[in-house]
Structure formats: structure tokens, C-alpha cells
Amino acid sequence: MASVRFVAIGDSFTEGVGDELPDGTVRGWADLVAQGWADSRGESIEYANLAIRGKLVWPIVRQQLEPALALHPTHLSFNGGGNDMLRPRTSIAHIADAFSQVLRRCDEAGVRLVLLSGANPSAQLPLGRLIQRRGDLMSEAVMDRMGERTDVVRALNWPDAALSAPSFWSEDRLHMNNRGHHRVAARVLEALGERVPDGWWSLPELPERDVLGRRDYAREHLGPWVKRRLTGTSSGDGREPKFGGGWIEVAPRA
Secondary structure, three states: OOOEEEEEEOOHHHHOOOEEEEOOEEOOOOHHHHHHHHHOOOEEEEEEEEOOOOOOHHHHHHHHHHHHHHHHOOOHHHOOOHHHHHOOOHHHHHHHHHHHHHHHHHHHOOEEEEEEEOOOOHOOOOOHHHHHHHHHOOOOHHHHHHHHOOOOOEEEOOOOOHHHHHHEEOOOOOOEOOHHHHHHHHHHHHHOOOOOOOOOOOOOOOOOOOOOOOOHHHHHHHHHHHHHHHOOOOOOOOOOOOOOEEEEEOOOOO
């Protein structure tokens, strides 16, 4: 059995949306961390990822946490609340309660929690000031729940001003691109005390892309998001986790 068994739970951030591979599958920071972790240690690790895009924080906890703990991991990463935060009527305390529940269950199971905050997209989104304010409040509330727990691995991306730059984000302005996911992976590996591969903190900028005007952005991205809110549907409806069937082995690269 590998000495590290790493399971990730969450929403699109942890699934890897925005970091699409040529075959159309998504990779993302958690996959990158698994590979970087194996490379740093020079030994295989076991990895699972139960995250599904579009999930609110409590459905993540109710649907993913216990199956993740049933795998008997050594480490569990958790992030959520980004989708809740975009709903102004959702209580910040209600979001923070989910983080308390994950910490409690990790303690009971003897699993080390790897806590992430998402990156801050507010500068480039409609209602950016509202999103910034709610994100600040959510970050503060979650940190209050963690208290002085030095055993919790903290990889906090919300305060990273550099990560808010457009060059780290995909066309929808809500999900990070390949460059952004690598920076998050670098932060997680550093927080774990592992070696960060050269360049991951700031990969070369991607080729310039056409920036969508307000009308095109609303039609292609904002409109479909609003429609899902009005119809009570999610981009993750009907989706299965990409690595949810049990452990996969991630071997170090030569």
C-alpha cells in the first residue's frame, strides 16, 4: 500500500474545469498535485477525485465526504462554497458549517485535511464588488472555524492577488485555465512540504485570445449560468466523478 493516499472532494475547481486536455477531458490542480507529490517523493501515491462541477457546498459534504473517507485516505483535500457564494441569499455561516463538518469527520477518521480556498475571480465578473465582499467574509469565517489547528494543511488562494490576473483564467472568467491550475498546485505542494516543479508558480502566458465583449460574454457564459439558476439545474447533473471508482496509482516520472 502506498504511504500517501490522497482523495480530493469538491466542485469544478477541484474537478479541474478550465484545464482541458486535447482529448477534451479535464485535469486541474488536484491531478497535478498527485503527480507532483509522487515526483517529489520518488514513489507512487494513490489518488482519487470525487469532485463534480456545479455542486453546492453541502451536497459536496453529503455526497462525497463519506465515500472519500471509506477509501481510508491519509490526506483529504476540501474546497467548496464558490457556487454558494454567488447566491446572495446563502448564509456565510451555513457555508462555514460545512467546513466544520469536514474537519470533524477527518479528525474522527484520522485523516489529515488539506484545506483550499478558491482563487478570486471578482475583478473580471459582473457584480465583482459583491463577490469580493462575500468571498472575503467566507474566507474569514472558514479560517475562524479552523482556529489554531497547525495540523490542517492550508493552501489559501483567495488572497493571492497575482492569481486574479486575467492570464490565469479561462474564457468564462469563472474557472482558472492551465496556468492558474498549475499555480494552485504549486501552492498545495508547498503547503505539504513537497518540491514544486520548476515554473509551476508562473507558467508562460498562454497565446493571446480574443476577449469577449460584454454582449458575447453574456450570451455564451452568463446567460446559460443564469438559466441554470432559474431552472434549478446544475452543470454537474448526471456527471460521475472522473476518479471516483477507487484508488488509481500515480507513479513518479523518471
